[in-house]
Amino acid sequence: MDIVVDIQAKEPIYEQIYLQIKQQILLGELNSLEALPSIRKLANDLDVSVITTRKAYDELINENLVVSVKGKGMYVGQIDRLFIQQNYQKELKKQIRALKEEASIYGVDGAMFREIFSQVLEERTDI
Amino acid sequence: MDIVVDIQAKEPIYEQIYLQIKQQILLGELNSLEALPSIRKLANDLDVSVITTRKAYDELINENLVVSVKGKGMYVGQIDRLFIQQNYQKELKKQIRALKEEASIYGVDGAMFREIFSQVLEERTDI
Amino acid sequence: MDIVVDIQAKEPIYEQIYLQIKQQILLGELNSLEALPSIRKLANDLDVSVITTRKAYDELINENLVVSVKGKGMYVGQIDRLFIQQNYQKELKKQIRALKEEASIYGVDGAMFREIFSQVLEERTDI
Amino acid sequence: MDIVVDIQAKEPIYEQIYLQIKQQILLGELNSLEALPSIRKLANDLDVSVITTRKAYDELINENLVVSVKGKGMYVGQIDRLFIQQNYQKELKKQIRALKEEASIYGVDGAMFREIFSQVLEERTDI
DNA sequence: GTGGTCTAGACCACC
DNA sequence: GTGGTCTAGACCACT
Secondary structure, three states, rough: OOOOOOOOOOOOOHHHHHHHHHHHHHHOOOOOOEEEOOOOHHHHHHOHHHHHHHHHHHHHOOOEEEEOOOOOOEOOOOHHHHHHHHHHHHHHHHHHHHHHHHHHHHHHHHHEEEHHHHHHHHHHOOO | OOOOOOOOOOOOHHHHHHHHHHHHHOOOOOOOOOEOOOOOHHHHOOOOOOOHHHHHHHHHOOOOOOEOOOOOOEEEOOOOHHHHHHHHHHHHHHHHHHHHHHHHHHOOHHHHHHHHHHHHHHHOOOO | OOOOOOOOOOHHHHHHHHHHHHEEEEEOOOOOOOOOOOHHHHHHHHHHOOHHHHHHHHHHHHHOOEEEOOOOOEEEEOOOHHHHHHHHHHHHHHHHHHHHHHHHHOOOOOOHHHHHHHHHHHOOOOO | OOOOOOOOOOOHHHHHHHHHHHHHHHHHOOOOOEEEOOOOHHHHHHHHHHHHHHHHHHHHHOOOOOEEEEEEEEOOOOOOHHHHHHHHHHHHHHHHHHHHHHHHHHHOOOEEEEEEHHHHHHHOOOO
């Protein structure tokens, strides 16, 4: 489990932890039913408070990505990738809409927006 | 000057004010050197505290969009729209890249991303 | 009399007017006993309030650069250039000291300060 | 953290605080990521309002000299001293040029300017 | 009248 | 405990 917390970032620390675990689960780096570090151990490793790691796990449990087994620890849940992806698509649309609206403030119209978007999509992605 | 504040929104009030004035300046609805409502008048009109309108103006001054003249009032600064738009385009590209990377975590590949993007762009924007 | 007021400048308007008249007197562009525009005319020409031009003239009178003749108007005073220059030298030293102190904050020591100073002094001044 | 505020000084209190913290950061007396006193503690120690210390910190955050971490406190940012010093040197040159030009108005020519400058540089700085 | 500075409170989210 | 936001007052310099 590689997790890095950036104290300078504007997102809360618990969200950084939450996002990184979520990402590793979705990418298949952590497999279903695999054990995760305990709240206390993770807090210790990252040098943050127990409350912070608990909050991160709470969100993951809430989204069924992680299951907590009393007396044993935290485990990666059974993932329904299709469901998650569909949910994400709604979120993605929202974000694109927000971007488009912001762009219009700066005088970037639909055509220009599409052009910029295409440029980015055509960039080589390997570093 | 049409400014609307939603006291229930999660964005700070001063940010709402800041964004709306910024938008009107960037869109050219307010011209360079044109007078803006005074801190007190705006606070009164919007029924918020003087500190809140001041903070909004402070940010605008910080970005050189507004100049404050002691004893006279607030004025729209001399804006280089082209420069601002070019800077923004770089920022926009960064954000699209981040979105694309995030999407790949959720299993949304380039083609699907482009498809979702097109759907959003074709939405009617008036509502 | 060419006077320009910059509403965006951070110095008060009365000070801008004061400084420009003072400069023209010191440079000999305005000669001793020459008539100056009245407070009201100047206020009108510059599109500022009478109070503002009065304040500028008050300072000039205070420094004996201008004399006000009741019922007639404002006139350039008899200038003691040597006295003014000596006074200014004290002011100049203060400013250089302040600059030097500020420089030390940024890690610019005496030698570096002298070097930068020399570079500026050797610049061609025309243009 | 030694900070002294002079309530009688003409500079705003928040600026005094801002300058002294900035100085200590730039001089390396405070290291990157080191914790700074909290807004409340500093306000208490200096016997000024919380708003005043906040404004000082706000300016420092604005210049990326300080980072604020919600729920934890204020920390010294990661500073690129070389970059800052180089930027400052440009600013310093501008100021010296302005001073030189002002001096010429008062009849202080290049040689005299250099002489006055040398006198100041040779003053002992400890007092 | 205006903006610039300052005070003494308050509630919230986060750690 | 911390910083982020907000309120309702105040005095000053400038126009």
